Amino acid sequence: MSRFLPYLWGPELYWVLICGVVHGVTRRHLPPTESLTRSFDLWVWVIPFLLVPLTFACFFVGGTGRGWLLLRVNLAIAVGLFVAAVSLGNGMTYHQPSAGPGAGTAFIVMLIFGYGMAMVGTVVTALILAFRAGGWFS
Numbered sequence: 001m002s003r004f005l006p007y008l009w010g011p012e013l014y015w016v017l018i019c020g021v022v023h024g025v026t027r028r029h030l031p032p033t034e035s036l037t038r039s040f041d042l043w044v045w046v047i048p049f050l051l052v053p054l055t056f057a058c059f060f061v062g063g064t065g066r067g068w069l070l071l072r073v074n075l076a077i078a079v080g081l082f083v084a085a086v087s088l089g090n091g092m093t094y095h096q097p098s099a100g101p102g103a104g105t106a107f108i109v110m111l112i113f114g115y116g117m118a119m120v121g122t123v124v125t126a127l128i129l130a131f132r133a134g135g136w137f138s
Contacts, residue, residue, distance in 0.1 A: 010076070014080075015079070022047075027087075040107070044109060047088075048110055055073050065083070081114040085106075086108045
């Protein structure tokens, strides 16, 4: 079991937890109140600018090869950010088409800034990996 532990405690579990929290907060089966809507507006900025870069903290934990971990981090961000954005957008509208353009805009903003932060993190991490001894896939 300890051989598979680094694979379980990776970026995928991190994003499953984030998506679970977002889904749990947005699925209250009630229309969002004013304070909850302000909270959703905050999450639109917290997820891409704080939680996406924190995914790269997986590199501070020992384990698998760093090049493969970079691939896992990017795939986890790609899927997790999309799922979190969809859940947050659905929670903002509460399935009311007349809720306005805010949910669609939030969805697009989260994806653009989140994937942009992932690209910056990937470039920085790749440069660090390139200049360290041991190569890409060691």
